[in-house]
Amino acid sequence: MERCSQSNEKNDSITRKLIVELKDGINYLKKSTGIVPRLAVLQVGDREDSNLYIKVKENMAKKIVVEISKYKFNEDVHQRKIFSLINSLNLDPNIHGIIVQLPLPNGFSEFELTEAIDCIKDVDGFHSSNLTRITKNCVFNPPCTPSGIIRLLSEYNIDLEGKLVTIVGRSSVVGIPLFHMLNNLNATVTLCHSKTRDLESMVKMADIVISAVGKPALIKGHWIKPGAIVVDVGISYVDGILQNARLKDSSKKSGKRIVGDVDFENALKNASLITPVPGGVGNH
CATH class of the missing domain: 3.40.50.10860 (Leucine Dehydrogenase, chain A, domain 1)
Structure with a gap:
């Protein structure tokens, strides 16, 4: 982070x-x-x-x-x-x-x-x-990405009990199992997705924002509450122009760049901790 x-x-x-x-x-x-x-x-x-x-x-x-x-x-x-x-x-x-x-x-x-x-x-x-x-909090094989997210938060000594957590993304890979796993750890969890009405307000209230949609810049930087923690596990390949910023990576032969769901540079201004994409969850 x-x-x-x-x-x-x-x-x-x-x-x-x-x-x-x-x-x-x-x-x-x-x-x-x-x-x-x-x-x-x-x-x-x-x-x-x-x-x-x-x-x-x-x-x-x-x-x-x-x-x-x-x-x-x-x-x-x-x-x-x-x-x-x-x-x-x-x-x-x-x-x-x-x-x-x-x-x-x-x-x-x-x-x-x-x-x-x-x-x-x-x-x-x-x-x-x-x-x-x-x-039932007795899983035999917990899903890897949700487990990795929880382990990452634990390594940063983040107490989840009572925290307001907004998850964006309802897939069976990340969002749904993570919802239950965080709930088992006594977090207060809201599960959203790309079609949620007024997603901005759901993100703004969160102490911890976790996004796993795969849609570039879905989460705007100014949506992040000051001091919030952001975990971005979305992955998209982009090129050309996005939000007036050149995303073409000259170091890649394909001319493409990997980005997450969160407007990283602007979110960094408000977040106390934030995972980069690439280089964050699941990229080591």
């Missing part, structure tokens, strides 16, 4: 700490059981944001010594073929976790495909049994 000149050092320190924790746990697992953890990642299509997320997973897997098996399908694949693969992976003792990279192209059922995953191997926590357990 951005707060002072040392914020990047703080973020890197948190990342290193988590990597050490994970590596230690995985090394213990290997020594005590002989199990080498392997994650299966299924992707349909070639979305830029999905490619980015999978690359992040691969980079982290290398750091913590987890093996990854990737299965990529063209958009014209029949859903039955994906079901067949998932069933095989469910039965494969050498596969310990399965992820279907979301979102899927039109014509594919995210619900049916994630439901097909054995809930024990559902490391994303999207299976209905895992999502139901979140509401």
